Amino acid sequence: KDGKSKLGEIKVKPVNYDDKITEVYSIIRDITEKNRLEQKLAEYHEQIEQSYEDLKEAHRAKTEFTSNITHELLTPLTSIKGYTELINDKMIGDINDDQKEKLQIILRNTDRLIGLIRNLLTVTELENNRLELQIKSVSINGTIKKILQDIQPQSEGKKLSIIQNIPPLPEICGDEERLGRAITNLIINAIKFTPEKGKITITAVEEGDSIKISINDTGTGIPVDRLPFIFDRFYQADSTTSRKYGGVGLGLSITKEIIEMHNGIIWAESDENGSTFNIVLPKQN
Ligand SMILES: Nc1ncnc2c1ncn2[C@@H]1O[C@H](COP(=O)(O)OP(=O)(O)O)[C@@H](O)[C@H]1O
Ligand SMILES: [Mg+2]
The missing domain is CATH 3.30.565.10 (Histidine kinase-like ATPase, C-terminal domain)
Structure with a gap:
């Protein structure tokens, strides 16, 4: 109409009558808009795929960080527990009842922390499907x-x-x-x-x-x-x-x-x- 060319789609359908084609229906559709939308859709698809990749990378980094930090937390705590036990068991010298009572509070809380960290570590392993069982007797x-x-x-x-x-x-x-x-x-x-x-x-x-x-x-x-x-x-x-x-x-x-x-x-x-x-x-x- 305005001299510009447009994209079109033609559908043709023959009509049979007594085994003879007597008529042909055809529909012509302007698909400029359809093509534009399809292109947009492809762009969105690409963006979503990229976001998914970014998300996977962020998840991997988070898991690695959690795994590292939990190991870093466990090492000093294990040492604190070990030395507290040494003192509690009177391996270094005598202690009185009051001292023993306080040491036991330290031990209880250390154990609680160690338990929590070990659970966090296991969750990270489970999330990452890295938990492979070490099967033995x-x-x-x-x-x-x-x-x-x-x-x-x-x-x-x-x-x-x-x-x-x-x-x-x-x-x-x-x-x-x-x-x-x-x-x-x-x-x-x-x-x-x-x-x-x-x-x-x-x-x-x-x-x-x-x-x-x-x-x-x-x-x-x-x-x-x-x-x-x-x-x-x-x-x-x-x-x-x-x-x-x-x-x-x-x-x-x-x-x-x-x-x-x-x-x-x-x-x-x-x-x-x-x-x-x-x-x-x-x-x-
Ligand atoms: N032996 C128990 N007696 C009563 N409630 C329990 C017991 N074990 C678990 N629960 C309930 O189940 C919940 C989930 O337990 P758990 O996953 O070990 O989490 P958490 O101990 O950190 O609360 C607890 O918060 C508690 O409400
Ligand atoms: Mg619990």
Whole structure:
């Protein structure tokens, strides 16, 4: 009309009548606008792809930073813990009861920090799919014994009685450090959510091709409507208890992931008398 050329698209459709083509319909469409939009769409697509690449790079940098910083935090803390234990165990000289009490507070808090950092490290590994299990033969008896030694300052401080119902069990295939982390998180929770002078019972039994481990406490319990969510990352059953007890809601999510990586299952039961966390692990993976 105005002398300018435009892009067009022609659609032709023959009309059959008695096997003969009697008519031809054709539609001519101006596709200048369509082409412009398609070009824009391609540009947006490229921009989104670039943003995705940038995001992946930022995520990688963040993960690497978290991994480095957690290692850097662990090294001095391990040294602080080691020397505090030396003094606490009177290896350097005599200490009085008051000093011992204060050293135990230092140890408890150091352990809490170390536990938190180890969980952060595991989350980073899980996020990055870098957590490859180091499968070996694992003694559940030995693992639980070691955990109970490690957490002694925390249970002693609250005068909790810890009862073990564990016969000698056959070794299972698994990642010793990660299974230790998973069970530690459950025992630490039991300690954390059980008031002074409470009772924690650790039971382990062989059940066919599996080993079942249960950790029962006489603590606060978990409301039934919250039970389905407690294994979610960052979930805390009660925001008022999280303020009272601290924590970040990572422990159970990590524990569940580790147990499931071992083809095991985990579930919780709870009522007003306390909570029980159960794990069933296959002996062979
Ligand atoms: N033994 C327990 N007794 C009562 N509540 C528990 C127990 N274990 C876990 N919970 C609840 O589940 C939530 C999630 O636990 P977890 O992932 O270990 O996070 P955190 O210990 O950092 O709060 C806790 O905040 C608590 O509300
Ligand atoms: Mg916890």
